[in-house]
Every structure is written in structure tokens, then in C-alpha cells.
Amino acid sequence: MSIHAVSPRFVGRARELAILGDALAGARAGASSAVLVGGEAGVGKTRLIKEFTDRADDALVLVGGCLELGTEGLPFAPFTAVLRGLVRELGRDGVAALVPGGTTRGLARLLPEFGEPDGDGPEARARLFEQVLGLLERLAEERPVLLIVEDAHWADRSTRDLLSFLVRYQPTAAGLLIVVTYRTDELHRTHPLRPLLAELGRVERVRRVELRRLTRKEAVAQAAGILEREPSPADMDLIYARSEGNPLFVEALLSDGGGVALPESLRDLLLASVERLPAETQELLRVASAGGQRIEHDLLSAVAGLDENALSSALRPAVAGNVLTVDGEGYCFRHALIREALHDDLLPGEHTRLHTRFAEALERDLSILPAPRGAIELAHHWHSAHDSTWALVSAWQAAGVARRSTAYDEQLGMLSRVLELWDQVPDASERIGCDRIDVLRNTATVAHLAGEYERAIALASAALAEIDRDADPIRAAKLLRQRGLTRYDLGRPGFLDDLREAAALVASDKPTTLRAQVLETLSRMLHGREALSERLTTGRLAMEIAHELGDHRVEAHALIDLAWARFGFSEIEAQMEAFAQARRIAGGDEAFNVLMRCAISESDALEGAGRHERAAQVARDGIEEARQYGLARTSGAFLAINLAEPLVSLGRWDEALEVIERALDLAPPAPTQASLQGFVVDIALARGELDRAERLLGTSRSVLSRGTFRDQTVLPLLCREVRMRQARGELEAAVEVAVQAMEERDLLETPRYCWPVLVTIADLLGSVVPQQGRAATGTDTPLAKLGAALLTRLRALGRELEVDGDLQRAHHLTFTALTGPEPDDGAAGPFEVWDRAAEAWAALRQPYAEARCLVGAAQAALADGDRQEAAARLGRARELATRLGATPLLEQLDAFGRRARIGGAEEAADGLPLGLTARELEVLREVADGRSNREIAEALFISAKTVSVHVSNILAKLGVATRGEAAATAYRLRLFDAPG
Template sequence: MLPDVESRSVSPVFVGRSTELAALTEGLARATAGEPQAFVVGGEAGVGKTRLLEEYLAAARAAGAVTTVGGCVELGADGLPFAPFAAVLRSLHRQLGPELAAAAAGQEDELARLLPELGEARQSAGDELDRARLFELTTRLMEKLAAERTLVIAVEDLHWADRSTRELLGYLFRSLHRARLVLLATYRTDDIHRRHPLRPFLAETERTRSVLRVELCPFTRPEVAAQITGIRGGDEPPEELVCTVFERSEGNAFFVEELIASRSDHGMSESLRDLLLVRLEALDDGTQEIVRLIAVGGSAVEHGLLTEVAGCPEGQLLAALRTAVGANLLTADGEGYRFRHSLMREAVLDDLLPGERTRLNRRYAEALAAHPQLVARDQRAARLASYWYQAGDPARALPAVLDASVDARRRYAYAEQLRLLERALELWDGTPAEVREAVRPVERPEAYPACGAGKGPLRLLDLLAEALTAAQLSAQRDRARAIAKQALRLLEGESEPLLAAWFWLQRSRIADVLMPDAGLEDLRRAQELLRGLPPSAVHAQVLAHLAAQQAGRRRSPESYRTVERAVDLARLVGDESTELHARFTLAGLKADAGDVAGGVAGMTAVRNRVLERREVSLMGRCLINLPATLADVGEVEAAAAMSQEGMELAHRYGLEDTEAWLSAIYARVMAGLGRWDESAAALAAARRQARTSRPRAAAVVAAGQLALDRGDIDTARAELVVALRESSGQRVTAQVALPLARLRVRIAVADGRIEEARDVLRTALTGDYPPFTSGHVWPLLLTAATAEAELRDLPEAAVGRAAAVRGIREAMSPVPRSMPLWEAFEALVSAELLRAEDRDTAAHWARAIDLLRPLPVPVPLAEARLRRAEALLAEGGGAGGRTREEAAGLLRQARSVAARVGARPLREEVERLARRAGLGLALSGQAPAPVRGATGGFGLTRRERDVLALVAEGRSNRQIAEELFISPKTASVHVSRILAKLEVSARGEAAAVAHRLGLAARTGPPRVAVGPGADRTGTGRT
């Protein structure tokens, strides 16, 4: 719009930053190779972030990349949702035109929320799931645009970003995996105070290895000297000037420029504010007025809007703008004007008188109201609301703020919607009654549909209901609780029980997210208020919520009665959404109670109807719970198919957390089937897709279990640390808590901490087992029982074993066994508990094998075969014959499965038992051949059997030598050979093996030392 104007205070030479620029350039090369890059550049105001960005973008363009920049807009408490991304997409639309339209084809109605030029935004339920879909579609658009070219997207001034912008940027950081794309964001470190909302975002980027943090430090003294030389056109500055400027600027590039410019023209100011305003005050009055006008307009002001607000001839306006740009106060970007540095704008605003600022904001508001086309459509509502509010006109500000809140909700910017609604609450009392009565309700009657919203003028309670809904959708639970409290206080003494019940219901939902049963008292209050009232949707919602609470707590006939009443009532009042919720709960309860066919059919019917209605708020629950239920009851093939179909649907609708849960379920099914590589791949996908902690924690726990199954204890320990961190401070459901407890037990046992393992188990099994958890309870009980069996010979584990075994048996009692899979697990747990007591027999393991054989669970079946082989060898004393043949066959089958799935610990245990028993494990199906050199059970010679028997009696090497008339050295050699053949490391373990496998009996009459009261035959005569 204005020709380039030479700037005397900006150095034409790019000073320093070689390390940072090199890192960014390397990232550009990696992005060009197809590996997306993400950078967050921080530094104090004026340190040179923008200059570094300009140099980098110029280099990127020279390398053939397409570049675009979007700046966050500072509008105080209002914010401007997605402002930088709207600017980025608008720039890309100008640069790429048809290519962007082609990439957005089919999704224009969704992406129009960010880029209105694509068409009209589709109306939807407007919940957090629609927001997730918008984020995913934006990600896919970026990937498509960067498929054939390198694309560099920069977001400036992240310290001003609204919450929605931060969340979308974080989503892109985590989600982009295949694109020639560089994402770069800058922020001011000196603006990030302890409670600044950007601080958690930056902390999250620290944990994201794919994001590189770049911190710009102030210039060194030589760099300041180089900068001054560039500003002076190559003239080397005097040493005194360099010292003075370096000390005053502290190496801040912008302050260096300002100090050099102000010194040459007007002398040095005493305060920073005066320093920043020196150049402004040097301009003529007309130019100063235009600069002040732009400062009030926002971070950037369009030329058309400025022309309308200034109210002066265009020639005069352009002359003033040319002067301001030439003085390096403003920059022209093709559409409008912005301050070259935000510090200057802040200084100008601070210098305005209160009345002057109010007057200028009114001029902006009036101009924008009269000519809305002067501002991009996605910015109109928010900026008009801000102008009217700053103008101090509640009568105009309230409607404008409410319009902006509707616009924010349509774009899923719920945090910004809440801030606007809170501003509306602030304006409410100061707005004339006739204006309030003329305002129609905000466009969300579904917030509480049964309470008359949309049927009359907007009330304060309507506004509170809308704010409460926005707070819930933006996960600001503390604020939601405060709003509900305020509304209920207003309702005290009012005769509006239906509305009060709705607010109590919302309070209950808020509390339940944080802790189970925390909202039960609020729910009871809602029920009491509804008593005696005609049926309504609120009645149905309260019952449906109560049913879901009961179903999540315990199994009882009351759960069925409540959910059936909720279904009937929702159907009666025509609330299909609530009816579908309740029907799905009922179907799940049926499946959990044993009516798998009926329950699955009911869940499937609800799922199909939800898909037909495209009711995204219900879709996630249906897509997740149906395959999870199938997996729990052992219908693994159906669970796998349903998970895969659900993942496709979740991806289509942009439901990333849902897709993550489904990937985790699919991984669980694959692990059960022994397809561990597929399970690992699905878990890796789940961790990439998860946007919240709970699905990520579930995937991490499963990855830890898989690592243990493969024998990688170090990885399992690391995964446990991550899982505990992800679940810390969260309400963890039993579906995550029980597998997490199982992982903790397994690692504690592997590390020899048996008491810790027992404590974890006791804590996990406290209270009733809620529905839908049997598929997780049985594996936990099996892990605990196996631990007690494996450690039964360790002295430190003997203390408390009887109580631990008794506790596991008591915990088994209420767990359902109605499914074949659960019955098989019950047989495994029972057999392991008997093994812990040295009372198991081959028959106990045969029962478990018979129950497991028809099921698609190869690894538990292999483990049962190993245990039966061990029991057979123990019962037969390691002798030959059919018993040994059967044991060898069982071990061959178990080793085949272990080798196929990669279960190294299982395979090694099978092979160790085979060697001890002197069995060969040829996989040809032929009869096992004895181990070469074996003259007795487990390859032990007769003499070694005698020595082992004495070891089992607790004799020392000297006592063994005296007993067998051999030297202590020979006894020591025999013991060492025995330990090697049994593959144990200590005498205690050898003794345990001898007792367990019947090897403790001597091969001949005992020999004792001659002494008083004893004869040489060992008959014990005295």
C-alpha cells in the first residue's frame, strides 16, 4: 500500500544468531525430506525474534518453500479465537488459491470456521468432539498442502494467544507425522509470569521431543557494536557510544535501535517509556494522532477501517502513515498497519488519557458497526465487542459481546466463549432493563432444553447456564462449579424447581469428573426438586446420569431399575439423545450380567442410530464400549473387527481420543491372540493419537505389560513411571486402574518386593467390582496368584503368604465366571494358589487346559501346559515312561507358542525345565530323546542325587562330606555341578527344586559318621 521506506535505525546487517539460524535451517532441510519440524522461539521483548524470523523466512523462500505468518492479537480479556491460523489460512488461500480449495474439498463447511472464504460454516452440536474434528481437519489440510512442497508456518506473539490457538498449535505439534512442514512460534519470555496461561503449554512442549525450544539471549558487546555499525551505514562507532548503548540496552536489539535513533536526534531519555515515545513526540501532531488511533485499534488495523475512523482526507492520512512508517514506528503489511514492535504500542496506549482512549474506541465501534465489511468476517464480532466494551457503553457492549460469544462457540473456542460470557455477566447490571429485555437468548437452547430457553427475553439465569456449559466444554471445572453456585444462589426462594434441578445436575456432573460419587448428594437434591413435577427432559437426564453412576459403581438390581426408568422417561418426553445414552447403559449391563448376545445387540442398535443421527457427543462412547465389551467376554474376533471399523469412523469424524482408545483395545485383542508385533504397533498409534491423559495412560500400561511378557524389565519400569505420571491427579477408571495395578505387581515381584506387590493388590481390590471390569480383574488375580506360587520357596516371601493366598481366594468369590474366558481364568487362578501351597496336581492344570483349549488365548494355554508338565514330572519323580512323554509333548507345545510370539521368559522357563528333566524338545513331533550323558532324573548322577538330598536337608558342605565319606572339596564340586544342572544360583533354590520335583529322596541307605551312639549302617541304634 505504501512504497518501501528506508529505515535509518534498523541494521541492514543481520547480526549474531548464527547458531539459532543454523538450527532452523537444519530443520528446514529435514522438513524438505518429509520430516515435519516444530520450533518454539522465545526471548524478551525486543531481543530480535522477529528479525530472526524474517531472515529465516527469506532463506526458506529462496530455497523454494512457501511461507506464511500469523500473529496473535492482543484484545485483553476478550481474545480472538484462532486469529493467527485464520491469518495463515487466508495468506495460503491468496498464495495457493485452487490448491487450497482442492485440499479442503468436502470439508469446506467445517474449515470455514477458520477461513470464512471457503463458504458457510456448518451448524452442529458444538461440543468438544466437533472441536476435535476441526483440529484434525486442520491437521489434514496442512499435510495435504505440504505433501508436494515445503511449507513454513509461523505464529508470532504466542504470549497473546487465546486458549483455542494454543490448543490447536499443540495439537499440530503432536499430530503431524508425514509432511514437508515447519511450524514455528515465537513468544516473549518477559511476559510469561507465574500464572500466565502460556506456561503450561510451554511445559508440555518440553515433554514433546519433536518440538525444539530456541531461546534468544541478549546480544553480547561485540554484537551490539556490529549492530550499531550496521545502523550507521558501516561507520564504526566510537568506543564510548558502544559502551553506553550496551549498558543501557543490556543487549536488547530493539533498545539498541531506539537508543541510537533517539541519541542522534533528541538526546537520551531517562526512562524506558520516555525512550520509546521519543520518536513519536518528534513527529507532527497529525501523525501522532494517527499513531495513537492505530494503537487503540489493536495489534493490526485494516486500511479501510482506519480511513473510516480517522475521518480525514485520504491524502492527509497517507502522508501521516508514510511518516510513521519512515520513522520506523509502523509497518505496512499489504492490508493494513501494525506497530513495528509491540513495546511501542504499549507505550502509546499507556500515554493516552482515559477519556481519550474511550473516545477513540467509540469511533472504532461506530465505524465497524456501520461498515462491517471493513474487517475479516471471522474477526468482526470479537473486535466489535471489544471496542464497545472499551468505549464504556454497556447498552451497546452487551449485545455485541453476546454475538461474539456465539461466534466463539460456533468455532469451538469454548474458553474464549466463557470469557465473553463472563464479560456479559459483568455488563448485565449496568445495562438498561429495556436493552436486556430486547436481547434474545444466546444461540444455545440445547444447554438446558427443558427450562424454556429461547422462548422469551434473555435472563441472567440463561446467561449463567450458557456460561456453565462453556466452562464444562473448556474443562474449566472450578469456574463451572462457581457459576453453578452463583445460579443456585439466585434461585433460592424462587419457584423454579425444574431450572434448579438442572443446575444441581450440572454440579453433579462436574464433581463426578473429579472423583467417583462426589456428585451424588447434588444429584439427590436434583431428584428431590423434581419430585411431583410433570415428566420432563430434566427428569430423564437426571435418571440417565444416576443410572450411569450406579452402573459404574456396583452390580445391583437397582441399576437395572434406574436405567429402565430413564429409557422410558426419555422416550416419553421425546428426548432421544438421553434415551440413547440410557439404552446403551442398559445394554452394557445386560452383557456384563451374562446376556452377551442381548447386550451386544442392544449396544449395536444404539451405535447404529447414533451414527445415523451423526450425534458426535454420543459416538465416542458407542465406538469404544462395544468392542471393549466384546474383548472382555472373549469375543476377540468381533472385538478386533469392531475396533478397526471404529478407528476408521473416529478418524473420519476427527475424534482422536476415541481413536486412541480403540487402538488400545485393538492392541489388547492382538496381545491376547499372541500377535504381539501388531499389538505393539497399535499401542504406538494410540500414544500418538491420544490428546488426554487417560487413553494415553491405558496405552502406556499395556506397553509395559507387553515389555514384561517379552522379558524387557527395564522398558517396563520406564513405562510404569510414565503411566503413574499420566494418571496422577486424574480420575482413573477401573478399566485403567486395574491394569495399572497389575503392572505394578508384576514389576514389584520381578524386583523381589513381594510385600509391595501384596499392598498394591489389596488396594486395587478394595470394595466392590463395578460392572465391565471382570476382563481386567481376572488377569490381576492371576498375576497375584502366580507371584505367590513363584516365590513360595523364598524365606522372605513365606511371611504373610497364607494371608495373601486367603485374600486372593476371598477376592475371587464375587467375580463373575459366567463367560467361558472368565471360567478358564478362574481355573488358572485356583491352580496357581494351590501351587503356592505346594498342593497343585497335574489334574488341576488339566482342567485349566481343557477350559483354555477352545479359546483364542495361546499364551495362557502355553503357561498352563508348562505347569502341567512340571506337575507331571514332580508326581513321577522325574522318572521315564508315559509321564515323561506327555510332559515333553506339553513342553514342546508351550515352547512353540513362546517362540512364535516372542515370549522370551516363557520360552526360557520351558527350556530350563526340559533340561532339568533330561528331556529333548525336538519340534518334529517325535518322542523326546534323553539328554546326552544323563544317568538319572534331570541329568543328575546317583552321587549327585545323594548330595542334592542332603542339600535339601540343609546340610553344609562339611556335613555332606562327613555323611558321604568324601572330602569337603569334593562335596563342594558336587554342589556346584548340581546348581549348574538345575540352572539355579543358590543352595536354597536347589533345595526348593528337589522338594518340588521329588528329588530329595536318597538313592541308598543313609551313611552317617561313626560316633558314640551310632552304628555304621545308619540304623540309629543308641
């Protein structure tokens, strides 16, 4: 009776197979999705995928696996395998024809057949990502595409980043299905795949599936398929107890006639299947185990020292026994645990000798493996062979290869290894042609590119501690510039000190590129009124040096710096012409970073000038330009901020939310995410979605608390904090935020972002400081006194703050309407001021701000006795608020209409809002001031019991459950504002 190594019956996975089948059916219908398949080692992920792909019919199946090489991994390994398979099937030219834009230089980072890779840097990496996605999209136009990435628990950072990009950014209307498998038992608490799985699991079109162990009934069915008979209950009890339902363990136990005599450990079980093979096959498998999970035929032949016949003869039993499987031009262990068990079973001497032989074979002919895999595997083997000298040299070389592949994390790992081995190799500098300081500087630069900002600062600081700045000013300046850039990105102080010192070190009568770069970087990072003169001087000098040297990129960057420094928002056309000149100077398509910075600057300046439509269009064009350059995740995501902001201003809130969602799907850096989510908070607050707003506000707060950021990032967050507390009725907390802001921030520094802060605080104080016509009750509360003092300081700030451009003028008018004219000011009355503010916002096409000012105008008109004008303003405000879905504003308008008996609102019988009696409104005011029932009773000369009855009635009429909610509702609806 024959015994199958693997059960011919596929058992226990009907649900998982159905999920995959449904996803593929969706792809056939043009709906892209992804399925993440997890499970412990041996649970049957590979078998599930094989069964699924066998039933894929017309789909194009692309399979790539992640490789284990110690702890380094191999950058983009699964995608290299997929691309190699496509080239075998379609030919190089056939694949090239499918790449959008007609250029394949990005794909050259994966396969040398596509030529020489283009320039290094984050733009090149992003371009590679876009080209891979574009290739998959083109393939999916012809038939459904099934992309399978196996063993993602071994994925390197670069592979994880590309995989995340493809899953998040795959078009919903494309026939692409991505399936990812990974070992759950490998995912320890700090495993880097864990957060990625959690993030992808929240994407709507992603489904997570975890394979469980087999039940006893399913294990019996599996065993019957292997044995071609039903196992005895006693044998099955033992097998199931030992295997615990793991299909691989069941197979291993059954392969020796029931498994009773096998050792209990997994290693022994796995090695038992190897030990049944011929001795020469076992020896060859031990050799192969040092080569990794997948090994090329030619490399194995070179290391084993066998000719073709001997090698094939020795391998055949391993393939027949399902220990090895054929994979293209090489071999894979059927299960990684088999390779691990073999490798761990090597004696120390064997371990060193085998890795040395692999390293020597690769040294003789690195072309055995495709780049960059060869260099990285070479470094892995020399390190595993404990040869410090060649481990250092090969790690340095592998770092260079990883750099060309934009695999920054792998490059960082290799450079870190060079530093670790440095003291063990006496002639390290001569070996690699670079001293330790330069290695530290290169590692700091790569750490910055890889997002390891803290490490980059530490490395640059370590190099600066070793360098004599007087004797070696050029390298010191480079290190200071690098540390300054990283400190700036991290929001850490000291970046200006670094850049100023770097500028002093490169000061010379002879112009150099480094001097131009340092000066331009310094000019770019100088902000504030007191730094204006220095910024202009530094920027002009950088531009002159760059122009003299013919460095168009630095010259264009400097011109952008000067445009920001020279022109205000009232001079927007001159500023736009300067940006256009920077574009012309930068030149062609190779100046990606300059062109993207121009798009960012242009859209930002237009928005600051109140040219919202133009700002949105420039940002939208920039996003498309970024996509074409392969920069959708970097510059494109940042430009989404500059598109969302004008869309929010224009009241196109749903469109803004779509833009933000698409940008967040790209997984941009945390500060970019925080800025994008800030606009979602603005919309949520305006629509009364307070829980959502508070959740997102907490996320932004957490991100921005990790560094020191500029006003454009911090001040909008401050406004949101105040508005959030105000919407919750937490007036004391809101005032505390306002006080802290006025004490800790210079609210005269950046008028564009300071005016919204002043307006927000002024609006808050309207709910805190008693107004004329209000009853005297509550005017002596600590909060009211604090608010009055704050209002005085706020008015003083408003008198000093510059007004530059139409947008700031609208804010200034609103601020004046909120705070009231100065006592000796003979300006127009409240109605005219409010009306002018509303007209200013209408001219800017900002409907929400216009509607809020129209409320103030309506109240002022009613106070003047002009009910007709009040009704007109109220009607227009309601029209705008309805269109925006601004529920809290609509509630306020309705309450005001009922209270004033205008605008068609129904009025309660006693003429007060929401059916409240005059006494209940008095009690509610006291409740909102935070007084207890006893304190209210004393203030209003009634009993505490009567107060309790009034409070119960108030809660019922307002439809709330607590006193705090009642206060919040009263302030939101402005129930205490005098109607006339």
C-alpha cells in the same frame, strides 16, 4: 550519510538459519517437522523469520500472528489470517476443493466465506482441527508448505490447542514445516504457553531454538550496517552497555546518532523513534495503539475520523520510519513493545476516550472486522473503556460468537466477565435477556467443555444455591444434570445423588426431552450389581419417552445402556445386535456421539468376551470413522484404548505400542493417557523394562489419585502395582497392596476386571506362601503367615466370583491352578488343571498367558514324573516367550530347564540353577525372607562369617550387587520352586 532504520546486514544468526534450512530441506524430502523459535522481545525473531522465508524458494509460505487483546487473546487468529491469505490467492472454491471430505463448514468458524458453521460442541471443534490439518496436507502434496505462527506468547487457548494438534499429528511423511515464534521474557512461571512448549519439545520431530543476544562483535557488525560505517569504540561501548546486545535496542540507540542523549528506559527508547515523526503521525499512532498490535485500515479510519488522503498522509511517515508495517488490509506495529509503550503513555482520559471510540466504531459497523474477531474486540474495548453496561452486553454477545467458533476458553472468559460485572449493572437481566442463574448454568456448561471441571462444579453449585427447586424444577434439574456429569468426569462422589434428584424434579406424566435426557444419563452412570434393577427400569423409561418424542439420539443412547445391563459376555452376539440396532435408530452422520459410543461399546464388549480379533477390527474401524468425523482427538483417542487392549492380548505388542504412541501424540485427556500408558506398563513388565514401567506407573497413579474412578480404570492399575513390586522383589510391599485391595475394593463387583486381580494376587502368594516340598525354613515368618491367611480369603472370593464368558473362564482356570483345589475337592490334578488353563488361553489366542500357564503345566508334569510332557510344555512356552520378547519369562524357563535337566538347557555341575550349591540356595532363601547374616547363621547352624562368604558368592553368581536384587532375581526366576 544515510542511516538505515534496520541493518541491511543479517548478523549473528547463522546457526539458527541453518537449523531452519535443514528443517525445510527435510520438508522438501517429504519429512514433516516443527521448529519452536524463542527469544526475548527485540532479539530478532521476526528478522530471522524474514530472512528464512526470503530464502524459502519454492515453498508455500503461510504466515499468521497471534494478537494481543488484554488478557483474552483472539481465538484462532493466526489460522484465520492464514486462511484469509489462501482465499485471496486461490479463491474460496479453490480452498474448498482442498478440504478433505468436501465440506468446509468447519472452516466457517474461521472465515464467514465458507458459510454457516456446523453444530456446536467438542465434535465440531475436533472437526475444525482435522480440516485445518487436512488442508495443510493437501497443500503439501504439491510443494513444501511452511506454516509460521508468530507471537505464540499471545496465543489464546484455542490457538494453542490447534497448534499443539498440528505439531503432534502432522504426518511424518508430508512436506510440512511448522515454525512457531514466542517471547521468552513473557513466559512467567504460570504462563499457559510454558507447559505446551515443554510437551512439544519432547516430540521427536520438534526442535527448539532460542535466540541469544548478540555478542559485542555481532552488535558492532549490526551497527556498521545501520550507520554504513564502523562506529567508534567509545560509542559502541555505550551502545552495547545500554542495549546488552538486544538488536532492537541497538537499532533504537543508533537511530538518534549514537543514542548518548536518549533516556535509559526501554519505553523512552521506543517512544523516541515515534517522537521524531510529525505531530499528526504521532497522534494517529496513539489512536492506533488502543486498537491492538494489528489494526484494520477501515477501522483506524473510522476511529481517527480522517478521510483517505489525510489518513494516508499521516500514516506514510510511520511506515517509512519502520514504526508501522503494512499487513494485508491493515497495519502492524514493527514491534509490540512500541505499541505497548505508546498505549501505556496515554493519559487516563485519553485511554478511556480512545477505547470508547473504537467500541463505538465497531458498534456502527461490526463487519469492519471478520467474525469472530469483531465481537471479541468490541467486548475488549468496552471493558477497557470502563463502561460496565456495554462491557457486560458485549461480553455476552462475544461469548455467543466464541461458542459458534468452538472457542470454549474464550467463551468461558467472556461469560466470567459477565458474572464479574453483573452487580455493577442494575438491569443486567434485561440487557442480555437472561438472568444470573442462567448465566451461571451456561458458564458451568462451558467450563465443563473447556476442561475446567472444578470451576464447572463450583458454578453449578452457586446457581443451585440461588434457585428455588420447588418453584423452578426445570432449571434445577438442568443444573443438577450438569453438575452430575462433571462430577462423574472428575471422579467425584455425589454424581448419582445429583442425577437422581434431577430425575425426581422432572418426574411428570407428560414426556419431555429433558426427562428423557436425565433418565438416560442416570441409567448410563448406574453401575454395579445392586444398581442393576434401577438401571434397567430407568433405561427402559428413558427409551420409551425418547421414542414417543422422536428423539432418536436419546433413544439410541438408552438402548446402549440397556444392552450393557441386560447381556453378559456369554451373550455377546445378542449384545452386538443391540448395539447395531442403536446405530440404526441413531440415524445418519449427524449423530456423531451415538455412533462413536456404539464403536466404543462394541469393541469393549468383544474384548471382554475374548473376541480379540473382532474387537481390534471394530476399534480400528471406529478410529477411522472418528477421523472422518473430525473426532480423532476425542472418540478416536479413546478408541485407541480399545484397540491397544486386544493387541496386547493377542501378543502383538509392538503394534500396540505404535497405536498408543499415535494416540498419545494427540494429547488426549489425562485419564485417557493414563489408560493408554497402562498397556505400555504391561508390556514393559513382561519384557523386563522395570524402570520404564515404574516411571509410567507413577504417572498413571498420579492421574487416578485425583478422583474416584470405576473398576475398569482402577483395578488394572492395582494389578500393575502388585506385579511391579513383585518384579522388584519387594514382596512385603506387594502383599500390602494386595491386602489393601481386598479390604477396600469389592472384588465381586465386576468379574471382568476382578478375575485378573485375583489371578495376580494368587501368583504373588505363590512366591510368599511355602509350598509342599519346600524346606520348613521360613514357614513361620510374618510374611508367610500373612500370605497364608490372604490365600484363604482369596480362595473364598474365587468361589463366589461369577464366571461369564470364555475370557473369565480362562482366568478362573488359571486361578484354580495357582491356588490349588479345595481340600475336599475331587477335581483333576495340578497338571491337568494347568494344561486346561493353557488350552483356554491358546483358544483365545493370548500367547503370554498361555506361556505362563505352560510353565505351571511343565512343573506339574515333572512333579508327576512325566519328563516328556514337561519338556513339551517347556519348549512351547519358550517359543511363545521368544516371539514376544518376554525376557523375564525366558530367564525363568531357562532356570527351570537347568534345574530339571530338561528342554536342552545346560546344567551346572552340581545340578542346581546358575551354579548355586545346595547350601547357597538355602542361604538365598533366607536372604529372600529378609533375614540378617546373624539370623541366617542361627537358623542354619553355621557361623555368621560363613554366611557372609555364601552371600558374596551368591551375589557374584546371580550377577547382582545387593541382597534385595538377589531376592528379586530368585523370585523372578522361581528358584525356590521344587523341580519335582
